[in-house]
Amino acid sequence: MRILTALQLALALSCLIQLTGCAVNPVTGNRNFTLMSEADEMREGRQAAIEISKAYNTYGGLPALQNYVNEIGQKLARKSHRPQLDYHFTVVDSPEVNAFALPGGHIYLTRGILAYLNSEAELAAVLGHEIGHVTARHSVQQYSAATAANVAAAVGGLVAGIFVPQLGGQLAQGVQSLLGITGSALLSGYGRSHELEADRLGAEYLARSGYDPQAMIKVISVLKNQELFDIEAAKQEGREPRRYHGIFATHPDNDTRLQEVVGEANRYVQPGKIDDRRAEFLHQTEGMIFGDAVSQGVVRGNTFQHKQMGFRLSFPSGWRIRNKPDEVVAVSPDGEAMVVLGPLGDQRGAPADLAQERFRPESPAEILSMTHNGLPVAVVTSIAQGERPFKAAVIYHEDKAYLVAGRGDSPAAFARYRDAISSTIESFRALTDAEKKSAKALEILTIKATNGLSYAGLAKESPLGINAESYLRLLNGQYPEGEPAAGQIIKIVK
Ligand SMILES: [Zn+2]
Known part of the structure; x- marks a missing residue:
């Protein structure tokens, strides 16, 4: 948009x-x-x-x-x-x-x-x-x-x-x-x-x-x-x-x-x-x-969930996740592999038809149709010479189509992360009613720091993911090394 x-x-x-x-x-x-x-x-x-x-x-x-x-x-x-x-x-x-x-x-x-x-x-x-x-x-x-x-x-x-x-x-x-x-x-x-x-x-x-x-x-x-x-x-x-x-x-x-x-x-x-x-x-x-409003989909830990679209997906743990307006991108810790999740719009034919249209593999046999978590899925794997190998899935959920695609920067990187990419694709599932109800955006709150409170300690309880400690310092103007003083009012995110 x-x-x-x-x-x-x-x-x-x-x-x-x-x-x-x-x-x-x-x-x-x-x-x-x-x-x-x-x-x-x-x-x-x-x-x-x-x-x-x-x-x-x-x-x-x-x-x-x-x-x-x-x-x-x-x-x-x-x-x-x-x-x-x-x-x-x-x-x-x-x-x-x-x-x-x-x-x-x-x-x-x-x-x-x-x-x-x-x-x-x-x-x-x-x-x-x-x-x-x-x-x-x-x-x-x-x-x-x-x-x-x-x-x-x-x-x-x-x-x-x-x-x-x-x-x-x-x-x-x-x-x-x-x-x-x-x-x-x-x-x-x-x-x-x-x-x-x-x-x-x-x-x-x-x-x-x-x-x-x-x-x-x-x-x-x-x-x-x-x-x-x-x-x-x-x-x-x-x-x-x-x-x-x-x-x-x-x-x-x-x-x-x-x-x-x-x-x-x-x-x-x-x-x-x-x-x-x-x-x-x-x-x-x-x-x-x-961070993200609920309407933009929210990231908690390694999971992305979108209340209105009604699904969730788990990226490999330890990967950096970025929720962008048009897609969600997760990158491996060494930066050599990534997974992208994005909307493909309306469904047209079966998932395999959309996959064929989008990826044009050499033979239709390269597209595998299956069901994950009750959802129709078509999976394409490409390890052609001279190109960056990828594995991609077209997934149908409610009346929309989604793409989850992972690639490695080299065949070796792809081999190393192939299982992680597959698990990510397979984790795509519909939200339960309870999950839809509990989806909420993060908010800025303030607390009074007690003696001995540290940003590292706060980070352990924080929903901000692996960079929580840095985020908390930045939010409080105490980056990169400051610590809260006893009695200081500080911002946290809940
Ligand atoms: Zn200016």
Whole structure:
């Protein structure tokens, strides 16, 4: 679903290239060439917001949290260089870690990024940075640089990336390259100079609103740690690391220029005691969903289950599992084998017919029809020379078809993992009524740390899987080595 909307988004953004000559930049006072008029900027922002609303749902789990984020955002916006704009601040229902701004003042945060923040000041820093992009009109400048030809080329590449197990990673890359052209401005930042300017402006708005501008550096450090951890996890999972918004990617938190631009905001600091309002922030985010929503299917330990689709499947234990919008991918600990689970849409004929259509094996005899756990299944095994061997199954469940496919990077790797791949295929089964009832998303809760409590100890009880200890530290801003102090309020996931 997100793939089509990303495509629509890119096409919508390509329409933003409407140059209206020179205009005055609200932040610098300089005249920028290639800036669209403010009316055009507003209109394009509204159109892009419609596209965003197709790609992301508003997070509805905690209505008070939406109000809270909006209030903080409006407070900062009133102290910005463009206080007259009609700002909108929305928490979207995504486990991704991201924040982005559209032209004209539509600003979005994922619930994924909120999970890793630890105070209202850090939330304000993220919002202030995004407001900075709006007030300095970075998106307008960036969109002017994109061309329709680039978008067309990326779209061509994307359409080629249809879902077949051998191409699992290419699809993601197709989306990424698409975003890399027009959406990069939106989802991954604007390049170093604009990011630094947004940090500078954000720090100024923080100070003017009664927060410590150093929260900007703190939040960059928190999210940088998240990113460093994800690079490690991505290596283990054999995937590309997530590309976050540029504040985290383009400069380290100890960067001299960053220290300088944030330091400039000190002159705006309000007299009196500065409170980062940590307790209030933790209160507002208590009960927020962490990770996958139930509607996206949930991973618990090595099992994936999808309540609406009504099935579960167990991946080999110790494999890294990633629940993506269009598929679930599990990678062996050494990265040499993977299993992909994905929907194939409606049933057409028998499972063997779909398997034939999809894999076109040399002879129909290579397709074996059978029943697993009461479900009709067709299994294809390919160990042809010169190709990466794979074993795949088309499984019919209720009125839909699913694909479970495992492959090794080499014949030796495939031989080593063949049993694990077979067991995964055979574990696909319908959920029981009791399992459907008990399916629930993970939530952020807070506890008061007792003496001697450690993240390793908490990880043992955690549903977060093999990286639980790192996740708990990241969630509490204590990555990579911190431990809870006695009496400290910390976030856990239940
Ligand atoms: Zn930015």
